[in-house]
Amino acid sequence: MSSANGWRIIPPDSMPRLVAPDNMDHSAAHLEALDTIEDQLFLAMAPFLTRIQRARNNSTFLCRIPPEIICRIISFAKVDYGWPKLDVARLGTLGNGDEAMEASGAEHTPRLGWLVLTHICSRWREVALGTPLLWTDPSDYFAIPPALCRLILARAQEVPCHLELSASSLRLLTISGRKIFPPGRGIPIAVLRLLGFSVGVFNYLAHDYFLPGSFQHLHHLTVGISLKGDELPVLLPAALSSCTSITQLRLSNCFPPRWDAPMFGPRLTHLTLTYGGVPEVPHLMPSTLEFSRILTSATALQVLAIDGIHLQGSPIQYPAMILPSDLGSIDVYSWRDSVQHRDFLIFLANIVLKRQDIRMNFSLGPPDGDIAGSNTALDPRAAKETLSLIRVALDNLYRQQQSPPKHLVLCRKALLTHDSETERSAKRAWPTRVMQYLYTDIPGVTSLLNFNFGLESIDDASFVDSGLDPVPLRDLRSVSLNSSGADSYLSSGSWWRAMRKATYVHRLGIYFRNCQMLLPLTETVVVNEATVFTTFPRLKVLHIHLEGLSIAKGGADLDEGDTECAQNLAVIHTLVHARRKHSAQSQLESLVVDSVLSRWKIWETIAVDVPIRFCDFHALPRSPSDMPPS
Structure with a gap:
């Protein structure tokens, strides 16, 4: 601070007189002058102290770290500490009653998350604020203090963001009484996750937020809708389904307006479709021909998972389901009723593999047997037809596997086979009670098939006698029977006769x-x-x-x-x-x-x-x- 502007009341040359030992002036004016000098000295020195402290901090080891290393450290810290969040844990336990209303006026202190690293020194703060990539992935957007939300996205500048919108955080934010700031419509988005929204809230967002032309940078899209009672699934807005740049797509209780939408294109690598609602919606499901065309169009598809998706069409004129050559994993679940079970097996019977090292996981019926309200009670004739379809489906899958299975794991009406021959896998693939959750960890697999047929309407003896017929047994090296239902196999003469072929076990x-x-x-x-x-x-x-x-x-x-x-x-x-x-x-x-x-x-x-x-x-x-x- 210059002398011309710094000493507005007491000139510098008067200071020695004021503080001289022989100055016996005890008047109030003298004391006031000394107080003024003290205040002005503090104000004058504060900027110099700040500069000195900053210079001192910038000389430490932490401040000499290169910017790229600082960015890497911050990236790791984002995983451990997360983004700033409102402390609304108390609200999460109060529900929607009077207690929640009383708590809505309470003060909620935000947790800074990884932003505490910007307090290390000015160097770290400058690097963090000046690196747009660090601000592109605000996880759980509605859990971030509203005042920071748009500032965070503004720091990303024009870099496409990774945006997660959670219905649970939005509900807590609403209860707290804070103002909600939705993401700006013009923000470029590369990854969008919409989690747990009700039908009403999603439709509101679809009408007001998902505008055409706003998602030209979108690569990953996840939509999870929570259905209540007899609610129907939602339709994906055209602004999202028309994106040709999508590589990963996950839709739960949400369907595209058309099954030939541009998002099912050659860039798609991961596709997950799930429906768990109560009403049957055949008018929203894809036809067999439409799904076949999706598999043909998505030439880069690597992972496919469908759960509760009932393909519509005649079993007589059924198109070939040619899997893309890059597909390495396929999961299919069918659990609703006997009609869907039949169509599920027909789908498996028409699969055409273009790649050998593929992991296949198929589940027919609920894992623990029939569920209340499901129409799985089959008459003997229908049960016989279902077993016949199982044999046809398994025969089609095993016939196309170039490498025969070396290991067989058996559960109650379920089997797992694979051909791994690595030193570790022979031990790793021991009998295990956890089939569905362990098979992905087996190393050295070039062909793996996990098939679960959990319907109570087909008795164990029928499955043991007929369900294992298509399984190649001659090259087996190990057999696992340490699981529930193994006694069904061990007590069957048909099973023991079949195992005579497995001479290399x-x-x-x-x-x-x-x-x-x-x-x-x-x-x-x-x-x-x-x-x-x-x-x-x-x-x-x-x-x-x-x-x-x-x-x-x-x-x-x-x-x-x-x-x-x-x-x-x-x-x-x-x-x-x-x-x-x-x-x-x-x-x-x-x-x-x-x-x-x-x-x-x-x-x-x-x-x-x-x-x-x-x-x-x-x-x-x-x-x-x-x-x-x-």
Whole structure:
């Protein structure tokens, strides 16, 4: 501050006189003059102190970091700390009653999130404010303090934004009584996620916000609509369905106005279509021909998932469903009624694969059986027709797989096969109770098929006798039976006869409670004047697992002296002894038992015929070094 402008009341040359020791002026005017000098000195020095502090901070290590490294650190911090958010957690527990209205006037302090990094020093603040890319992805837009929302988008300048609009955050913001600032209509958007909106709110946005020509930069679109009762799904606005630049599309309870919309174009790589509403809406569903054309047009499609989508059309003139050559994953779920189940199987029977290393996951009916209100009760004739369609569908899929399956996992009316032969996968693909949630983690897979047929209207025996016919068994290396419903297979003569084809199986997994059903593994047959075991003649490793309930109890519900346990142990002992007694080539090399059973003395006797190892099967391995012994 210059002397000409800084000292407006007391000139500088008068200061020595005012502060001189011999100045005995005790008047009020003198004291006021000294107070004025003190105030003016503070005001004069503040800018200099700020500059000194800034210079000092800029000399530290943190402020010497290159701008690109600062941006990378901020990007990581955005994942951990998120964006600024209103502290409305209290509102989330109050509902919509009087308590919520009383809380609406309370003060809600925003959490700064990653913006705290701009307080490190002016250097970090300048880099953050001057880098538009850091401001393009405000997650959960309505959870951000409204005063900051548009400022954040303004910082992005002309860079397309990643925008997430959540109905739950909008509701809490409305309860808090704050003014809502919707995103500006002219903001370029690359990623748009609309999550959990009701039909009414979405239609309001569609009328007022989704204007034609506003989404020419859109690449990823996610729309999730929450339906209540008999509400019908919404239609996607033309401003969104006409985007030709979309690469990832996820629609839940939302349908395009036309199934030949431009968004189903050659740039589309991920497509997810889901409908979970109560009313049947055949007029909104795609026809078989329209869906076939979508698969033909989306030449870059890599991931396809459809859930509750009922293709309309005659099963007689059914077009070929030619999957794109880049497609590596397909998930299809059908759960509503017998008509959709039939059409679902016809769809599978008409799939044409143009790529071998594809992961296929198909589920017919609810995972836990029939649900209330679903029309799944089939008469015997319809059940027979459904089983026939299952065989045709599976035969079509397996016939097109270039590499036959090496591993088979069986659950109750469900199967998983894959051909991985990596060192890890032989252990990783052990019998597991969690089929649908584990198959994606199997390494080295070039052909994988997960098929779940969970309808109670088809009894277990029918599925065991007919459902496994199309599965190639000759090249199997392992079979997993440690799952619910495995006793349906083990008690079926048809299953044991089918398994005679699987002559190369060397690994078998089973629940301990089902071990008494393994006696067919001791049967022999004469082939070319040589006696060989009828089933799994090359079996080398047997895994014995426990069910989750027994594991949770630490095996307290099991006693080796119990009748059922004794029967299971006797069959295990008989099996390993018979295999060892037959020949050195047919004897088991390893018996791997759940460690919960390791305290039993009987294992010392069985160990005479086969080496025994104990393993925590229920502890999911996280690395190859954590894998149980083979």
